[in-house]
Amino acid sequence: MLHLDRISKTFNAGTPNEKKALSGLSLHVAPGEFVTIVGSNGAGKSTLFNAISGSFYVDDGSITLGGRDITFMPEHRRSRRIGRLFQDPLRGTAPHMTIEENLALAYSRSAGKSNPFSRVSKKEKAFFAQRLELLDMGLEDRMRQPVGLLSGGQRQALTLLMATIEPPELLLLDEHTAALDPAAAEKVLSLTRQIVSEHAITCLMVTHNMNQALELGTRTLMMADGSVVLDVSGQQRQGMTVEDLLTRFRAGTGRDLDNDRILLS
């Protein structure tokens, strides 16, 4: 499904601020896998997602998605196949446009072949309303309201719906519940679980919650200094505790995991 072959990225190369964010990272993700990723501050988790989604091009190595080399494909073209959610719930939606218009925009991602001068049809509106009912937030009755009026949790749920309204080949979740209050976070997380399993979407999720990392999904990665230091799945992962994970991390890197948010959660 997704193959990263020894990808590297160095920021500010040749300056005192040089930072090697990804160093020869390789990763193979099978179709339908749900991978959770944890790691220290600055381990390169978000950089990894940026590399996959095309916010920048990697300095070295190659990225293949569904058998096609996307290493030099621009971001907006990759996003036809990759859905992404950020920690900031405001990043995924256009605040001055209505819920309906936001969904239409996300939906036209798949309808790339359709006429650019076409308008949102009645059929599509009905489809959007039906999808919105899934969220159970009453948004289906507020489709003509601007998204800026929604709460953070509602916006993130809507973003999730938009990213998956046409199921992507790969879904990247970058701590997408971290900025939400506990109730909203729980809600968005259960929706994530539901949607991902419904469409069997291959998914990568960064989280700072170690319990969540082990509980959700089928495989867990730990990252440090731009590479994967721990990769557990299957039998080995079942019955693993947070302590086990931390011990393994120490064994792998020779130091403790220093993510303030992990320690606080």
Added chain:
Amino acid sequence: MVFVIQTALELGFLYALVSMALYLSYRVLDIADLTTDGCFVLGMAVSVTTAAAGHPILAIFLAMAAGACAGFITAFLQTRLGVPSILAGIVTNTGLYTINLMAMGWTSNANILKQATIFTLFRSTGIGGRWYSLILSAAITVAAGLLLVWFLGTRIGLSIRATGDNRDMVRASSVNPTFTITVGLCVANALTALAGAVVGQAQKSADINAGTGIVVIGLACLIIGETVIGRGSVFRGFLAVITGSVIYRFIYALVLKTGVVPVECLKLVTAVIVGLAIAMPALKTFFAFQKRKLTASRKGKM
């Protein structure tokens, strides 16, 4: 008096097209596009020259195409070549001065002498009687505005609006912001050129300096309109632009008639109005903060 009202309404409708273009670039795309001044004259020059050659209707469409080209240059500079957006507009604007002279046959003033214009053509149909020029101006502006409202509701229109609203989200929706900015600026400048084209045929002449400061006047109309009508949907924007432009022309007419403000000062007054209107949110915050500080210090003394 009737004549004054007629003229104010007519100019209001004609110049509303400039505000409409600014609504698209400044409000919708969130880009300060300073191509406007030169682009207005470009539309005027192309329109007057073509009409003088005997093709008044073709002139309008040629002018719009020329405007779209100017918009394309500005968009190309900022999306592909990394020129900051304000500078990109200024650069194009400067270059347009020469292009405009060329379009007028290397003179600073071109005229339509006895050839037909869209206004004389429309008058000969007999519709509207004495009000023919107002009716034609209003019809052109309303038609262009409704087309714009329709356009911004299509898929491509939605992606243009999202580009100004949240650029991250646009990329995530597999839309190339370079493309949407380019299309948006082409349409905006085609509208500006349309304004120039119609104004040129209405007054039967084109002048190389006719566009000076028109971007500020256009913004003033937009802001006046939004103050009266409010902000919100695209259709509201369309109403605001026309209302604002008509109100501005009435104020202008009033000033001319009564002489409260000397006519020479009108550009300064316009600039002050626009400056203050755009600064309003910052000023409000400042005064609210000062008020809070004052009440806090009074409490402290008691």
